[in-house]
Amino acid sequence: MLKRSNLLLLLMLSFVLVFAACSNKDEVAKEDPKTESPTEGSEEAKIDTTPVTYSYFNAATSLKDIDTNTTRIGKILEEKTGVNFKVEHLVGDMNTRIGVMVASGDYPDVIVPDAAIDTLLDAGALIPLNDLLEEHGPDLLAAYGDYIQHMTHEDGKIYYIPFGPTVNEYIPNPNIDQGAFWIQRGILKEAGFPEIKTLDQYFELIENYAKANPQIDGMNVIPYTGLTYDWRFFAFSNAPNHLAGYPNDGGVMIDMDTHEASVYADSEYAKRYLQKLNEINSKGLLDREMFVANYDEYLAKLTSGRVLGFFDYGWQWGQARDALRTAGNPEREFMALPIVFDENTKDQYLDPPAFTNNRGVGITVSAKNPERIIQFWNELIKEETQKLVMWGFEGEHYTVDANGRYYRTEEQLLLTEKQEEREALGMTYFEWSWPRINGSFSDGNAVEPRRQPEVALASYTEGDKEYLNAYGIETFAQLFSDPDDRPWYPAWSANMEQGSPQQIFNQQADELVRRYYPRLVLAASEAEFEAQWNDFTTDYRKLDVDAYEIFYTEVVKQRVRGEW
């Protein structure tokens, strides 16, 4: 093992050098591919470019099924490697689909199995990639350099390539796409842009506004709501964790010093959060349909502009946000606030740099000449291709200023927001579920345009700027504290064994929480609340909590030691 990792390290180092050399040269002589370094040149000479088509199945997203060479980026990659992928996306139930594949042994050449990855590993459907990577994937190894160990399984093999290792510098998102307490901006404006820090202040503001404005556009206001539908219930039950000053590690809080994991569903934090909501409910400020509405109804409510506040993860209500933005009334849009329980708690809503190693793309035993796939990926992960995937074509989709910073003009912003354009380019297909990087390019620009401050600033409307100025910030994320260093983050990406006690706990606890939380929030009196709380904690502690906590504590400690 030791020898192999040394070898890997050496290889990686040498290729990092080659890689860096290449990318520097690229900038000088972009038009002339012949000036590439000799190693690279001789490597490319070896590549067989006879056309070949592989099947590629993606269970993680649903897009149109296409051939990659029908997109502009895919075409370029095909010219370089001769490889084309017939991409198919999941329709229906993931586990069923993958189960059928496993049962029949009929696999696509390349697969992104999402959460069903263990099924494929158990079935021995994915081939180990170590030798292939060493031989044909120098740039892949270089890009994933720091994370190779995180990708390597206990038997020393790499079975799939996870997405998004952070390379160079981590660049936080200027806008909030993760958890936050959201508030309608008009409220802040009317109250004179106050600084809101605690849950009590937050609800006080909402209460006052709701009293003064019982109706918006002729509809009754909904002072506070939340998302509780089906598996999205976590958007409701995760809040106490954030209020206590922790990021989203899943069902547990990780102590920063001892690295002990502890569940928070029955903690004092959860009680405090539920008690507050109970109080809000008894004042008639809670959405009466909060626990009944499905996801569509929830989005429709947010879009109607009569919701004053809610807790949710930014990526879950993007549709509603876009709709509100298009409606063109900045006062009805929402602003994210880093709300905590106590004045002196440091909020940790922003994700620390994370690497999810239990998802990825693998090559199955059905694939002939798997080295061709690796060669394609290797071409894809190169910085120049990643720039195409993330940013598009220079001059057309982005512009470079005198300092080498990338930005987008207004037309370019509009163009790259268009779904048809993104599909024609291949952005939608290559930006995730394929080997790709996060962070920044070697020239300091953000890999993802949305994280590039120049792009974020250019996309801010006059309405946005009013609020940014009022709070003296440049981007909305600046209201939030910087993330602390959490080398294990996110704990929820740990692989749980099928049928293990912790997995069963997870399921049972989830059920209990879903059953009791609404009762607690809607309890008619304090006595009833206490009684329900006692019932809940008794039932909860009957489950195998220890197995769950020990599991996470061990995962975290391992990761802190560097063993992923």
Place this chain on the structure above:
Amino acid sequence: MRPVQRPKGFKLFLHRCKEQRALLIMSLPFLIWLFIFRYVPLYGWTMAFQDFKPARPILEQTWAGFKHFEFLFSNPRFLEVMRNTIAMSFINLVLGFVTAIGLAILLNELRNLSFKRIVQTISYMPHFLSWVVAASIVSYALSMENGIVNIVLVNIGILSEPVLWLGKAEYFWGIIGASDVWKNVGWNSIIYLAAIAMIDTEQYEAAEMDGATRIQRIWYITLPAMKPVIIILLIMNMGYILDSGFEAQYLLMNPMNMDYAENLDIFVLRYGISMGNFSLATAAGIFKTVVSFIFLFSANYIAKRLGQARLF
């Protein structure tokens, strides 16, 4: 003259086979189909007694005995889940029968043919909606803010203020029953309409001459004529008593009504399929089959004892 020797026993069987060979040949493909798709998969039942891992040959599986059955029956939720399953199934069965028969009789009494066609078409339209769409419609109709149900009930004075229908666990069974009726009543009534169409119109004419009222005609002619169909369908449906539906419950379920909404299929989905525990799912499947089997045979036996139409 010697009497003709009538074949007996095996000879009789062969003789009959020869006589009906055309029929036998015609049914052969279906027998093969039945065997391949209904009997061969039974081999998969062994999964219930293993800690099944997909794609491994049977010899590499670890045997677990009755572990999965024990998990199923000893789970504290199991009793509640069974109660919900049977209750919803029973409600659907009774409501489904009564409303479908009722609608068929009413439609039969209509003399205005074009009106009858319109009613029929409208009533079976929802059957073709997927439950995903249907559940959305139900959920919007029951909404507290501007759901049609609350608006109507408040305006005619039955309710003083809107009710959160989907938030009250004890209403859930009723909602499922009503939704099922709304969705399927037209479709289910078709078979009874067919049965009614078989009745000789002379019987009605004769009854009318004898001075029978409309109600009497329904009671003494239509209903008895439908009886065999009703009983056969009832027996067949007894076999599905543990299938109380899945989509409707899954889609209308929420944290506030889950105590009454979770049925066996949802339970199996949560603890079996979604956790990759196919063995548990199989064990539940076996349990369902055994129960259905018992119900089906009992119903058939009772029908036989009562001298009624029966399945076999």
